[in-house]
Amino acid sequence: MSRFGEATAVEKVADGRYAAVLDEGFGFAEALNGGYLMAVLGRAAVDASPHEHPLSTAANFLRVAKPGPAEILVDVRKAGRTAATARVSLVQNDQALVEALITTGTLDAASEPDWAGAPPTPELPPIDECTGFPRVEERSRGFADRVHMRFDPVTMGWMDGRPSGRPEVRAWFELADGYPADAYSLALAVDALPPVALNLGAKGWAPTVELTWHMRAVPTPGPLAVYGDARLLSGGWFDEEVEVWDTAGRLVAQSRQIARVGRTS
Known part of the structure; x- marks a missing residue:
């Protein structure tokens, strides 16, 4: 099994209860x-x-996971023929760290969209024209070593103290x-970019x-391709909206988050 597969594995220990071991390699400093x-x-x-x-x-x-x-803990609220919904909690030391409402369904990999909007613009440059992961402290290298990310240089001016003034990263x-790209790597991809607020002059950790x-x-x-x-x-x-597109030119994931800005530790 791959490192990511092992790092996200769960083991059912009872109805509605699962055990996991969270991997330090998928975080920055001490925050996963x-x-x-x-x-x-x-x-x-x-x-x-069933989906x-x-x-x-x-x-x-709610709190930083270690x-x-x-x-x-999985509390199934509804299980239907096309969708099921559950409240899912991540717990450490008897404290809830993340509370989520997750709706599951089954997508047909061969289906074609009835309608699709245009891809984001500008398009990402070819991978070999993009730049590597931003310089980070050694204690924060875990995540940077677990993913291969190549950034559009136009959106990375903040690295050299020249933020673009446009809240975007590609x-x-x-x-x-x-x-391989699947549902679980998509979950990672939608939260993998450096905070877009860095291009507005923000500094430091931006907790979601x-x-x-x-x-x-x-x-x-x-x-x-992540925009x-x-x-x-x-x-x-600040808010951050992300779209993820695959090699077939299809929108495969989208997200929106609200985050704090300006924390340096």
Whole structure:
């Protein structure tokens, strides 16, 4: 099994209860990535469901999750023929860290959309014209070593103290261990970009408070194109909207989150 597969694995220990071991490699410093945590929760929700895919995940991040053992509680609220919904909680040391409402369903990988909007513009440059992961401290390298991301240089001016003034970041995304694009890597991809507020002059850690993401299609193999932007930064809060497109030019995931800005530790 790949590193990502092992890192997101869950074990059923009783009805509605799962055990997991959270992997320190999917975080920055001591904070685990929210997309990674949603992938873990999604696996438990799908295991408790008659359906194959986490179609909608609305997650509230209450506390910072730490590497190590954790418990996932799944309370199925409805199980229908086309969709099932469950409240899913991530718990460590008897404290809820993430509370999510996850709706599962089954997508047909061969289906074609009845209608689709145009891809985002501008398009991402070819991968070999993009830049590598931003420089990070050694203690924060875990996540940077677990994913292969190549960024549109136009959106990375903040790295050199020259933020563009436009809240946007664009990148190619793959798991470094070769794990294929699927529902769980999509959960990671929607929260993998550096905060778009960095291009507005923000600095430091930007903790996500709430994130909702939708799986729209089963992705084709290959790198994913990830586009992030925002509409408003105000009063220490900013939003971030992300679209993920696969190699077939299909929208496969989309998300919106609300986050705090301006924390340096």
